[in-house]
Amino acid sequence: MKYELHPLGDSAVIVHLGDKISEETNVLVRNISLLLEEQPLPGMIEFVPAFTSVTVFYNPLKVLQNGKRNGKRKPDSPYELICGEIESAIHKIGPENKSEARNVEIPVCYGGELGPDIELVAQHNNLTTDEVIEIHTEAEYLVYMIGFAPGFPYLGGMSEKIAAPRKESPRLKIPAGSVGIAGSQTGIYPIETPGGWQLIGQTPLKLFDLDQDPPTLLRAGDKIRFHPISTTEFEKLKGGQE
Amino acid sequence: MINVKEPGLMTTVQDNGRNGYYSFGMPPSGAMDKYSFIVANLLVGNDENAAVLEATYLGPTLEFDCETTIAVTGGEIPPKLNGEPFGLWKPVHVEKGDVLSFNFVKSGTRVYIAVAGGIDVPIKMGSRSTYTLCGIGGFEGRALQKGDLLKTGEASNPPASTEITLSEELIPKYGNRHEIRVIMGLCSYRLTEESKKKFFDIEWTVTPDANRVGYRFKGEPLEFVEREQPFGAGSDPSNVTDLGYPIGSIQIPAGIEPIALLNDAVTGGGYATIATIISIDLFKMGQIKSNDKVKFIEVSLDEAIEARKELNGKLDKVKETIKTVSIGG
Numbered sequence: 001m002k003y004e005l006h007p008l009g010d011s012a013v014i015v016h017l018g019d020k021i022s023e024e025t026n027v028l029v030r031n032i033s034l035l036l037e038e039q040p041l042p043g044m045i046e047f048v049p050a051f052t053s054v055t056v057f058y059n060p061l062k063v064l065q066n067g068k069r070n071g072k073r074k075p076d077s078p079y080e081l082i083c084g085e086i087e088s089a090i091h092k093i094g095p096e097n098k099s100e101a102r103n104v105e106i107p108v109c110y111g112g113e114l115g116p117d118i119e120l121v122a123q124h125n126n127l128t129t130d131e132v133i134e135i136h137t138e139a140e141y142l143v144y145m146i147g148f149a150p151g152f153p154y155l156g157g158m159s160e161k162i163a164a165p166r167k168e169s170p171r172l173k174i175p176a177g178s179v180g181i182a183g184s185q186t187g188i189y190p191i192e193t194p195g196g197w198q199l200i201g202q203t204p205l206k207l208f209d210l211d212q213d214p215p216t217l218l219r220a221g222d223k224i225r226f227h228p229i230s231t232t233e234f235e236k237l238k239g240g241q242e
Numbered sequence: 243m244i245n246v247k248e249p250g251l252m253t254t255v256q257d258n259g260r261n262g263y264y265s266f267g268m269p270p271s272g273a274m275d276k277y278s279f280i281v282a283n284l285l286v287g288n289d290e291n292a293a294v295l296e297a298t299y300l301g302p303t304l305e306f307d308c309e310t311t312i313a314v315t316g317g318e319i320p321p322k323l324n325g326e327p328f329g330l331w332k333p334v335h336v337e338k339g340d341v342l343s344f345n346f347v348k349s350g351t352r353v354y355i356a357v358a359g360g361i362d363v364p365i366k367m368g369s370r371s372t373y374t375l376c377g378i379g380g381f382e383g384r385a386l387q388k389g390d391l392l393k394t395g396e397a398s399n400p401p402a403s404t405e406i407t408l409s410e411e412l413i414p415k416y417g418n419r420h421e422i423r424v425i426m427g428l429c430s431y432r433l434t435e436e437s438k439k440k441f442f443d444i445e446w447t448v449t450p451d452a453n454r455v456g457y458r459f460k461g462e463p464l465e466f467v468e469r470e471q472p473f474g475a476g477s478d479p480s481n482v483t484d485l486g487y488p489i490g491s492i493q494i495p496a497g498i499e500p501i502a503l504l505n506d507a508v509t510g511g512g513y514a515t516i517a518t519i520i521s522i523d524l525f526k527m528g529q530i531k532s533n534d535k536v537k538f539i540e541v542s543l544d545e546a547i548e549a550r551k552e553l554n555g556k557l558d559k560v561k562e563t564i565k566t567v568s569i570g571g
Contacts (some may be wrong), residue, residue, distance in 0.1 A: 006427050006428050007425055007427055007518075007543055008425075008427065008428055008491065008518050009425050009490050009491070009518030009519065009520060009546075010425060010518075010520050010521055010543055010546035010547060010550070011488075012488040012518070014428055014485070014486075016428075019472035019475065019482070019483050020472050020483070021472075045261050045262070046261060046262050046263075046264050046265060047265065048264050048265045048509065049265060049486075050483075050485040050486050050510055051484055051485065052483050052485070053485045053486070055486035055488065057264065060546075060547055060550065061547075061550065061551075061554075064547075076544075077543065077544065078543075078547060079543045145484065145510065146265060146266055146267050147265075147267045147484070147486060147508070147509045147510030147511075148484075148508050148509065148510055149267050149376075149508065150267040150268045150376055151266060151267055152267055154484060190267075191376055193375075208266075210378060214266060215268075215367065216266045216267070220265070
């Protein structure tokens with residue numbers, strides 16, 4: 001496995017697996033994440049998987065204490081010590097996909113008040129709104145990473161046929177659950193935030209729920225599919241959650 | 243119970259922060275100036291991590307409905323009890339009905355108000371810290387408002403003696419010009435050599451965009467090395483493939499104005515992070531305000547660890563002082 005380690009300040013190190021987003025690289029990211037989850041490194045606080053990297057956050061003084069006990073190389077540098085731990089952990093990992101992807105179905109009520117920009121996306125691509133929905137629902141999407149905002153999934157796999165530019169001026173309030181398109185990406189807003197994506201629909205599912213542990217519906221590595229639902233179903237599903 | 247008579251500009255409940263949820267997109271929040279935060283807790287006999295109030299620029303007015311001990315630390319926003327000024331950085335006894343208020347800020351940006359027993363709000367995802375952008379934690383997930391009633395917990399230790407005086411070296415001074423130490427990377431190679439030099443040569447001015455999410459700086463434009471952007475990265479040369487941002491990381495969208503991400507920041511995104519502020523200087527950032535001048539200084543990882551040990555040494559001295567005075571008194 002080809003990777004580089006770099007410090008991000010004095011208490012984080014990034015395992016960088018390249019620049020290009022690909023499913024193969026993402027498998028490596030997930031294998032590393034799985035290992036760190038099962039066998040946390042001594043002194044590690046937490047880690048963040050991204051498209052082509054995993055960032056490990058650590059407490060340098062704890063890493064130092066632990067390193068002194070074990071008599072590791074350059075025992076006075078927490079960074080060197082944590083890098084040593086990461087290297088020996090990665091050494092155990094092969095390129096095969098170790099984690100089982102979860103399949104998650106996301107019901108979406110497309111168009112209307114819940115997806116006010118679907119017409120625009122259709123016009124931009126010379127399609128009908130039904131075609132936009134068809135293209136959006138027939139693909140399988142990979143959750144590459146969760147980040148930016150709580151529970152926000154970075155999804156890969158959207159067809160270029162329904163790509164659309166961001167709005168010129170962002171909306172100040174986008175309801176939680178809104179499904180949008182920006183460039184060749186699609187995404188779901190987990191919480192009410194401002195945002196500039198073209199909104200094509202809304203899911204009644206809660207992507208971020210403080211009362212759940214973990215608080216997010218999706219995890220990096222999940223495979224998701226959207227399926228269309230009617231306004232009535234939307235109301236029913238949404239009501240059922242309250 | 244503490245009755246919030248006036249909330250101040252931005253007063254929130256904060257503790258040491260929320261760890262373990264970064265990969266879900268949840269930043270740590272927590273007290274911005276951790277040194278002042280910990281000392282405030284120690285002075286009232288609290289656990290180091292107990293929840294306190296963090297007030298920015300303009301302090302709140304609070305009425306206490308029972309006898310307790312409080313301590314105010316941090317920026318020089320002079321506190322008053324029933325209108326009488328009292329000193330920061332020492333425990334103060336308050337009686338039932340006493341009112342804590344503040345004068346205008348003289349230096350620094352944030353004060354910490356610790357109350358014996360800590361501010362008792364529900365623990366959300368392992369922390370009492372408020373993350374206002376998401377409405378999570380703290381008092382109803384938001385900054386305090388007039389009329390809020392805050393509960394306090396049981397104190398774990400007796401408060402420090404009100405006779406206590408911390409030595410000068412343990413009390414930080416906050417000016418208008420600051421040196422902030424950083425570690426280069428991850429993407430400093432994306433800047434041209436000339437711009438990299440400029441980044442450290444310029445004295446940056448903090449813009450009005452300076453809050454718990456991050457600080458934006460004004461100076462001169464910087465240039466990125468042109469390149470063919472990798473698949474998945476944005477089109478601007480300051481873009482990279484999206485990755486996790488650590489707290490303290492500095493990005494320069496389009497090379498225009500550097501932004502330092504702080505406790506309530508987004509956890510990831512697609513801008514090249516040029517450098518990261520060392521953890522100990524993040525506490526200093528919490529006392530910097532708009533229009534202050536900042537110079538970034540490059541340091542090594544070893545120097546960052548030394549700075550951390552030095553700060554821990556100061557905290558040990560605070561603990562010693564408290565212990566000695568308590569036994570002696």
